[in-house]
Amino acid sequence: MSDTIKLNRKDFRSDQTVRWCPGCGDYAILAQVQKVLPDIGVPKENIVFISGIGCSSRFPYYMNTYGIHSIHGRAPTLAAGLKLANPDLTVFVITGDGDGLSIGGNHLLHACRRNVDINILLFNNRIYGLTKGQYSPTSLPGTRTKTSPMGSLEQAFNPISVALAAEATFVARTIDREQRHMGEILRRAAAHRGTSFVEILTNCLIFNDGTFSDVTDREIRDDNRLRLEQGQPMIFGQDNDKGIRMSGCFEPEVVSLDDVDAEDILVHNDKLEGSQLAYMLSRMTRPDFPVPFGVFRDVDHLTYEEGVFQQVERAQAARGVGELKDLYVASDTWMVDDDRNGHNGHKGAIHDED
């Protein structure tokens, strides 16, 4: 059986040729997922990848697991139904910023809120790749594309803030270029019970090359990103000389470690039931703040399907496991006799004096 033989990353490669543009960030994600899966302790026949539509959503075809390449934006709905059919499966949803936050925004919100035990990997390249480069809900305002030749006018979604607002119990961010970090995050996401939402920043070198260069360019990246580590102070910078301090009315500020006491620096805690800290961190963006990477929130709640099956058990305990013959009986039944006179159910005499 596959769960007794140690699998390796090759076991997860399907026989299909990968067709992303050479250099697309999605390759790195595929490689890391294939590397991590042998370690999560789930036989590959119990793993299902479900995607929507987009470059990123071709992902399931490349995985030698069960998979569905569904329709645009709807993958979380299929995942929820699948978990109701078989809660023992490990289900990954693969989606893009357009797939998950534009056409499928509603489903993403509701998947998070229900806390179905699935892992949502949102590949954020801040552009519509497959349809050849229109701006997306995560494109920065002013992004010039074929549909926004003078610059896009819309405020961008922050996927982490959205997931937190939608009550996701596990919320994390990683990036295509950081293989080891991505691996850690994927492991934690897979281990989490309930909906895990992982934003993976990924580079579309054809239509949006360099959109994340702030946090990927060797020379500047360490000053522009913040590693969130459980129980660790929020310190960053090329020389680890900067930190995040809370000031005034729940406003974070970047401070130099030379100017403040070490204990003034915020310490990360992703286990807080309230998502205020996580939400505040999610709002930190360039250029005023470093971009946080890591786990924003990781709390343990009852999952949707656990709730469903508990209710089934409770109903069966209270009423007995349903049997068809009892199903049909209603409060009022009556018997029609063989003599075809149909009178048996007649209850009580009719008061009649005439």
Add this chain to the structure above:
Amino acid sequence: MAEPGKPVQIKVVDDVVIRFAGDSGDGMQLTGTQFTNTAAIIGNDISTLPDYPAEIRAPAGTLAGVSGFQVHLASADIHTPGDEPHVLIAMNPAALKASLRNLAPGGTIIVNTDEFTRGNLRKAEYESNPLEDDSLQNYMVHTVPITTLNRNAVEDIEGLFAKGINRSRNFFALGLTFWMYDRSLDNTIAWIEKKFQKRPEIVEANRRALQAGYNYGNTTRTFQIRYRVKPAHLPPGIYRKITGSEAIALGMVTASELADKPLVYCSYPITPASDILHNLASLKHFDVRTFQAEDEIAAMGAAIGAAFGGAFAATGTSGPGVALKSEAINLAVALELPVVIVDVQRGGPSTGLPTKVEQSDLLQVMYGRNGESPVVVLAPSTPSDCFDITIEAFRLAVRGMSPVFVLADGYLANSAEPWALPDPESMEPIAVKHPKPEDFQNGSKFLPYGRDPETMGRPWAIPGTPQLEHRVGGLGKQPGTGNVSHMPEDHQQMVAERAAKVASLVDVIPDLKVIGEDTGDLLVIGWGSTYGAILQAVQRAQRDGKRVSAAHLRYLNPFPGNLGDVMARFDRILVPEMNMGQLAMLLQARYLQEINSLPKVQGQPFKISEIRNKIDEILSQGLGTVGD
């Protein structure tokens, strides 16, 4: 007025149609349901038609706020809630006005005179009081101060608030109706006691009101005649009353049990389909897993996910919801997964008439999706047929690995009839096969889109099965492997395979039966809930010596194999349907025979007389150009 002392006469009648009408706050649905329940228990054949406004509380006293419940009880086999009520119980002027149009000439009207105030008459848009002018002279009108009599009966009940006093008026009316039809109050009293067990003052008020209504009939002698409708001659068995919604829910659970599969039902609330979800949500002890989705798209998506996982998956909605589901239904077509989709049709387009009946989604479910997208389409004919057709839908879905539509409608869903409880032992199990790794040991390769030579279905390999890992998707595919392919021949072949698979179900669906002679001047073809009205119209025509037969389509895609032959044996074809002629168009296109269409889109079911008249009209036209 009856003469005091003269005994009230009891007249035995074959059937009677009673309509309870009042404001939507007056509890008319409940009143009608209670009357029906007692009739059913006594053994009458019954058929009901609830008719209520879309608003929960339209302005009180207005025409828009009228809620009606029509019940037909009979000692003979009946199939419709009746064309015209014989008796109307009108709780206010608006109810009288809204219902009068349909009342049988010479019919009986019982009005609550207390509500015929100047204000209420104005709200009902009456220029003068119909009880005082001669506009009701063709009816037997009984004026009863129901509000006052009810108040006298209940006002001294301790704990009953002033507001609660009028609440029991409907029970007064019900009690009076029970007296008129020689019925016991016991069943309703038992119901009241159970329903309001935590509110003794309400039990007392309703019981007293009911009894007071009954006594009013008994003592005042306002009515000289009471009626008795004898039990119907139904086949022996244990019966209950069932609505279409209940029958669909029970059919789904039954199908899942027959296959030993869990049922996953995914739906987004919409009138008139919500009751299916309500019913199933209370059947969790049958391992029913209900999912209230965020919208209809999600409901369809979840059903597809559940089917991929090997469950019995279904979704239910109405026309607007089907429109939203279309893209996902096509995914199910491309993934070739069994999903049952119930469309409880209502008046359209757009939001249309949410609480009224129509059959105008036929072409939507047949053709309302992009690409070549054949699906199986079934339509139940009666509330109890909803049970059988739902089971059949799962059987065909699994066999053909295809989405299957059940086209019900608001009338079927809400109306009730007696239902003989089926025997689970006598039902054929639904065989489901999931391939196993062992099936592929002798060198044969697992092909996700390989086809069973007999059914043409693809293998239903489910996650959790070792070695059969595979990917499915909505992109064009290579036959057999299902791998993504844009090759011209591959696409053509896949389109053809899916079409042939659905078409081949004709081998396992029953031939169309003709009700009446096999040949004749006219064949009336119906589908869905028009069954009862068509059947009775045709039977009446036959009794009048006309060479008319009826045939009812429960299978709309594929059509029964003999449909063309059956049609060809008749000179003319008439298709009454609650749309502008959608089935007529399909039949004409497919069988090249001229069709007479009888369309009706008034949000109301056909009356028997409407079809009966059309039959005469067509027969009187002579054969004319047909065959020239």
